[in-house]
Amino acid sequence: MTTTRAGRLYAPIVFAMLIASGASHARDLTVVGFGGSLQDAMRTAYFEPFSKRYGAPLIEESYTGGIAKLKAMNQSRTVTWDVLQMDENEMTLACDEGLLEPFDWKSQPNAADILPQVKAPCGVGAFVWSKVLAFDPAKTPGVKSWADFWDIKRWPGERGLRKQARMTLEIALLADGVAPDKLYETLGTKAGVDRAFAKLDQIKPHIRWWVSGAQPVEWLAAGNVVMTSAYNGRVAAANKDGRAFTMLWTQQLYSADYWTIPKGTDKLKAARELIAFMTSADAQKRFAETIPYGVTNNRASALIDPKIQPDLPTAPQNMAGALMIDTPFWVNNEDELQQRFERWVAQ
Amino acid sequence: MATTTETPTDSMGRATALAPPSLSSRAKARMVSALLIMPLVLFLTLVFVLPLGGMLVHAVENGEVGEALPGVAAEMRGWTGEGLPPESAYAALARDLKAAYGDPRLGEASRRLNYERAGYRALLAKTARSIRAIDRPRAGWTAELTAIDPRWSETATWAALRRASPSLTPYYLLTALDLRMDDNGSIARAPAEERIYIDTLGRTLWIGFVTTLLCLVLGFPLAHALVSLPRGFASVLMVCVLLPFWTSLLVRTSAWIVVLQKEGVLNGLLTRLGIVDAPLELVFNRFGLYVAMVHILLPFMILPILSVMKGISPSYMRASASLGAHPAVGFLKVYLPMTLPGVGAGCLMTFIIGVGYYITPSLVGGARDQMTSYFIAYYANTTINWGLSSALGAILLACIMLLYATVGRLIGVGRIAGIQ
Numbered sequence: 067m068t069t070t071r072a073g074r075l076y077a078p079i080v081f082a083m084l085i086a087s088g089a090s091h092a093r094d095l096t097v098v099g100f101g102g103s104l105q106d107a108m109r110t111a112y113f114e115p116f117s118k119r120y121g122a123p124l125i126e127e128s129y130t131g132g133i134a135k136l137k138a139m140n141q142s143r144t145v146t147w148d149v150l151q152m153d154e155n156e157m158t159l160a161c162d163e164g165l166l167e168p169f170d171w172k173s174q175p176n177a178a179d180i181l182p183q184v185k186a187p188c189g190v191g192a193f194v195w196s197k198v199l200a201f202d203p204a205k206t207p208g209v210k211s212w213a214d215f216w217d218i219k220r221w222p223g224e225r226g227l228r229k230q231a232r233m234t235l236e237i238a239l240l241a242d243g244v245a246p247d248k249l250y251e252t253l254g255t256k257a258g259v260d261r262a263f264a265k266l267d268q269i270k271p272h273i274r275w276w277v278s279g280a281q282p283v284e285w286l287a288a289g290n291v292v293m294t295s296a297y298n299g300r301v302a303a304a305n306k307d308g309r310a311f312t313m314l315w316t317q318q319l320y321s322a323d324y325w326t327i328p329k330g331t332d333k334l335k336a337a338r339e340l341i342a343f344m345t346s347a348d349a350q351k352r353f354a355e356t357i358p359y360g361v362t363n364n365r366a367s368a369l370i371d372p373k374i375q376p377d378l379p380t381a382p383q384n385m386a387g388a389l390m391i392d393t394p395f396w397v398n399n400e401d402e403l404q405q406r407f408e409r410w411v412a413q
Numbered sequence: 414m415a416t417t418t419e420t421p422t423d424s425m426g427r428a429t430a431l432a433p434p435s436l437s438s439r440a441k442a443r444m445v446s447a448l449l450i451m452p453l454v455l456f457l458t459l460v461f462v463l464p465l466g467g468m469l470v471h472a473v474e475n476g477e478v479g480e481a482l483p484g485v486a487a488e489m490r491g492w493t494g495e496g497l498p499p500e501s502a503y504a505a506l507a508r509d510l511k512a513a514y515g516d517p518r519l520g521e522a523s524r525r526l527n528y529e530r531a532g533y534r535a536l537l538a539k540t541a542r543s544i545r546a547i548d549r550p551r552a553g554w555t556a557e558l559t560a561i562d563p564r565w566s567e568t569a570t571w572a573a574l575r576r577a578s579p580s581l582t583p584y585y586l587l588t589a590l591d592l593r594m595d596d597n598g599s600i601a602r603a604p605a606e607e608r609i610y611i612d613t614l615g616r617t618l619w620i621g622f623v624t625t626l627l628c629l630v631l632g633f634p635l636a637h638a639l640v641s642l643p644r645g646f647a648s649v650l651m652v653c654v655l656l657p658f659w660t661s662l663l664v665r666t667s668a669w670i671v672v673l674q675k676e677g678v679l680n681g682l683l684t685r686l687g688i689v690d691a692p693l694e695l696v697f698n699r700f701g702l703y704v705a706m707v708h709i710l711l712p713f714m715i716l717p718i719l720s721v722m723k724g725i726s727p728s729y730m731r732a733s734a735s736l737g738a739h740p741a742v743g744f745l746k747v748y749l750p751m752t753l754p755g756v757g758a759g760c761l762m763t764f765i766i767g768v769g770y771y772i773t774p775s776l777v778g779g780a781r782d783q784m785t786s787y788f789i790a791y792y793a794n795t796t797i798n799w800g801l802s803s804a805l806g807a808i809l810l811a812c813i814m815l816l817y818a819t820v821g822r823l824i825g826v827g828r829i830a831g832i833q
Contacts, residue, residue, distance in 0.1 A: 132795045134793055134797050162519075162534075163520040163521055164516070164518075165517070288676075398532050398534050399532070400796075401527060401798070403531075405607060409606065409608070409609040412609070
């Protein structure tokens with residue numbers, strides 16, 4: 067059905083690659099994450115205990131997001147990924163295009179404990195992450211908001227932001243005084259987008275653009291930037307290694323990453339078992355205690371060490387003034403806004 | 414067949430008794446050689462001709478809407494594009510959306526429609542969800558659809574559907590050239606804040622040109638030194654030239670970051686010697702990009718020039734000197750013209766490889782140094798807009814073919830390839 071002309075066209079190539087790679091060999095259950103300190107934590111909390119309990123070998127891979135490889139695997143019918151971590155945006159797109167297995171809640175013993183906001187048609191929330199303003203209080207004391215991020219006079223030096231329209235435009239509007247509950251209404255208008263770009267223009271020469279989640283923390287440590295946007299877990303991991311960066315929880319931007327199952331895998335049952343294991347309260351407790359991301363199982367929250375609670379994005383005091391990233395907005399507008407953003411950056 | 418004249422023939426033109434063994438052995442030899450090159454032909458077809466053809470097809474292919482909503486596509490062929498389409502088009506849309514609900518092809522169609530205008534992805538999804546509840550329209554499908562979303566009563570929505578439904582589209586190629594087809598079907602430039610690809614293409618060609626020029630300026634004297642220096646010294650120099658060939662591209666590029674960055678080797682040396690007060694910005698900008706690209710591409714310039722220079726006998730220069738020419742005049746009038754095929758081949762190769770660079774600009778270039786291939790990779794990997802990715806690739810390919818044809822006409826393709 068979805069085998070388009072392109073599929074037929076590429077069939078001989080895929081056939082040749084099949085022969086070359088010996089893909090007919092038996093394959094172990096394969097789980098794919100985003101690498102780095104995040105995947106280290108998943109290994110400790112999920113992958114190794116799962117292997118041990120079920121006596122089943124588990125293969126790990128990592129990727130940097132994007133649904134192209136998923137689509138290519140689907141078209142060539144050589145699906146070698148079984149469980150996949152995805153951000154909400156890409157999960158929604160991949161689900162719409164039929165690249166993911168519809169999520170079967172009946173196979174999930176923890177279904178009743180999962181937060182309703184992270185129950186998606188094609189996935190279940192893996193964890194809640196947050197993008198925060200991070201800085202070194204020894205060098206730039208007194209930073210309180212994204213508006214201060216724009217104050218080059220008071221805190222001179224370069225700033226790190228992700229080279230992406232999503233979240234960057236939100237940060238610009240937050241800095242310009244737009245309230246979180248009015249933010250996407252503003253960004254939905256041309257005037258609102260112009261306003262965000264105008265705000266970014268003010269500090270453009272001072273911005274250093276990062277691409278992978280590890281960069282901003284490295285730059286902050288090396289002194290290349292004096293403040294940056296960063297994922298809370300990465301900052302916490304650096305602090306664990308002896309840094310003392312401050313994270314600004316007010317005006318944090320948060321969303322969830324999901325566990326999904328690529329359509330066409332021949333290990334559906336094992337994949338569902340792994341996901342059930344990873345969304346159980348015990349496993350999520352271990353995960354959050356290794357890297358402080360928010361959990362998606364209600365019962366896990368109560369189990370987590372109280373000392374760690376204040377570091378989680380989902381802690382009540384951290385949620386004040388927080389902005390939930392509006393995935394439907396970005397699913398509709400990312401093509402257009404990202405193109406304008408790319409052009410603006412390259413000017 | 415020019416060789417048949419050698420075969421003895423009788424008066425009727427048939428091969429004589431002597432000939433058959435030689436003919437059949439020749440045929441056999443031909444067959445063997447054909448079989449021997451078969452793997453190569455097969456390989457080239459699989460990894461070169463097919464993907465390239467696939468890419469060009471992707472740049473104009475537009476099956477998404479037609480496959481998911483065949484009734485609408487048929488209605489759109491009959492619609493003039495003025496005002497609003499007839500009730501039958503609304504009915505077809507309702508029928509198609511009901512049939513396609515839950516089909517992944519509807520997702521692909523929504524993505525395609527969203528390229529025409531942001532927000533149409535959600536419009537289609539929302540309409541498909543709502544229309545299922547309606548079995549029989551109370552006052553016609555026009556009224557029902559307009560009630561679901563007022564955008565269905567706008568000409569712009571239907572014009573977008575009409576543009577998106579034929580099986581071939583100029584959309585991607587136009588977008589890759591910063592052009593747009595408006596609701597009336599006329600082609601206009603994209604709004605100023607969305608124009609991006611022509612500038613990027615210009616930048617790509619410019620970076621390729623400057624890199625080629627720098628390689629030529631550095632490579633020509635070096636190639637000359639390689640042929641004129643004593644053997645032992647020349648071979649050491651040759652190893653130095655070839656060394657970049659033997660290290661991974663990623664290692665070479667990352668090494669430049671180590672050398673050129675703010676706290677890097679070079680800046681450390683310069684500040685310690687007191688030549689500069691503050692460290693210089695040497696990397697993550699155009700300068701760093703040129704340094705890294707020239708380093709990587711230099712062998713592609715030197716080797717073709719070298720091979721031509723090796724074939725030039727020193728007696729030509731001696732002859733020009735003996736006829737009274739100044740060495741400079743001899744060089745310009747005798748030596749230089751003879752090296753031109755090598756120079757042409759080197760420049761062409763350096764330029765073509767240079768404009769396709771992706772990893773190096775993304776590692777050592779700044780935000781303003783990204784080339785067309787950055788967007789090709791972005792659309793192919795991140796947003797799976799393979800149409801636009803292919804269109805950008807096709808335009809880059811067209812530029813290179815044009816250049817190749819021009820240089821080929823000036824110097825001759827055979828001479829560039831060295832098979833004159």
